Amino acid sequence: MYMNNHWSEYWQQGHTTSFGEALSGNYEGVLKSIWQPTFAGLQDGFMAVDIGTGNGSLPLLIREALIGANIKGEVVGVDLAEVKLTDKAQAQQSDIVIKLLSNEASESLPFASATVDLYTSQFGFEYSNINLSLKEASRVLKDNGHFCLVFHHSNSMIINRNRKILRLIELPQADELVTCLSEIAVAMGKVTSPDDIARIKQDPNCEKIRAEINRLIKYLVLFDEKAAQDCQLMMFVAQFFKDGLFWPIEKKQQFIEFIKLQMDTLKLRLTELLNASFDELKLAGFIGEFTQNLLSLNELKVLKNEQNEVLGWYLSAQKNIL
Ligand SMILES: C[S@@+](CC[C@H](N)C(=O)[O-])C[C@H]1O[C@@H](n2cnc3c(N)ncnc32)[C@H](O)[C@@H]1O
Known part of the structure; x- marks a missing residue:
């Protein structure tokens, strides 16, 4: 279905x-x-x-x-x-x-x-x-x-490429990255002005999560750079910090749910493809x-x-x- x-x-x-x-x-x-x-x-x-x-x-x-x-x-x-x-x-x-x-x-x-x-x-x-x-x-x-x-x-080139993408998005680090986005959305609190950005930069908890996000991105890109680009996860993360920084927390959480759905659908689609x-x-x-x-x-x-x-x-x- x-x-x-x-x-x-x-x-x-x-x-x-x-x-x-x-x-x-x-x-x-x-x-x-x-x-x-x-x-x-x-x-x-x-x-x-x-x-x-x-x-x-x-x-x-x-x-x-x-x-x-x-x-x-x-x-x-x-x-x-x-x-x-x-x-x-x-x-x-x-x-x-x-x-x-x-x-x-x-x-x-x-x-x-x-x-x-x-x-x-x-x-x-x-x-x-x-x-x-x-x-x-x-x-x-x-x-x-x-x-x-x-x-x-x-x-085939099609299957080989998609097998690599599936391998990457099935890594626990891919899930962890999305979880970290959710954590940082809460830790940052309301972000409406440059003062908030300064506050966040001083916040040890936010800095800790941000460092973890950077570590996970680095891990995934080193694992397979092309697959990391192809699966769109990096693009979503960039979008979260660029367009999404000033969104209300609920909107940030909605976007994170959207990313999860995209990743789950991709896993399902690629599994079907490989099995076919x-x-x-x-x-x-x-x-x-x-x-x-x-x-x-x-x-x-x-x-x-x-x-x-x-x-x-x-x-x-x-x-x-x-
Ligand atoms: C990769 S697409 C191929 C579409 C098209 N032939 C093309 O080359 O662009 C595979 C299609 O097969 C359909 N499909 C999967 N299982 C099917 C089934 N049991 N009977 C009919 N269509 C099916 C899917 O809904 C999907 O649209």
Whole structure:
């Protein structure tokens, strides 16, 4: 349930991909080009389904890939969270109809059996119960229908970076830092004028907590500077002392509660992400389920970017004709 909420909040901010500000438009590079041959193979009147679609990044790439192809078709994006196309995407005229369905799970899809030509997912499928979703994919696919996934690799740059952030925010020192903010808010008392600042500087208790805050910041930055920046904790602490210094105590405490919530949500999100990723062993187990689900593997590869860094796995399979 948590998961549903945090993704809904994320998609309501209007992002197109799950890479947030780092990728303001839609996917580029390998994560776009890998799909082009699959999309180019779609026939007139096709029905495609995209799982864990978010705000429809892949459906929009399908539409873009088929501009000028003179074929009609439908792409239904499915997500457990509350999702929607941006107004701009909604307004585009196209022969490719895109529908996004919120609050729908890949384990139980709202489609009749043998109705889908192409089943896709980019960084979505792996968050679900993969065995149930695989069975369901096989049910909705037509004979010869395609099953194509891009999914998280446990050793990708994305996962490695996020693993480091999680390691940092799970340190007791990260919690202690937030506790110290709360203590200093009380110890400082009302702060309204430069005289108060002078008073605080003379106060041994305030100085003691301030020294502890500095020690904790130093510890965290030395532990992993990049992760310390990426998790935003340092930015929140700076904001507390800069914008927040003259706030009433209640407002300071509210801000500290906000920081705690942000850190807890981040922990949850990153734990889900790491659990969703596939190493070779998990992948072997997954592919081992294909035969009984009437799927044949066509292609499996590690996707890398221009700098040769791992981005994820790519897998393509096809439903067997009985
Ligand atoms: C990382 S986002 C990927 C979104 C999009 N495909 C992209 O590449 O930007 C993962 C999405 O999977 C969705 N999701 C997680 N479990 C799901 C399930 N069982 N069924 C459908 N969607 C699910 C989440 O709500 C979230 O929106």
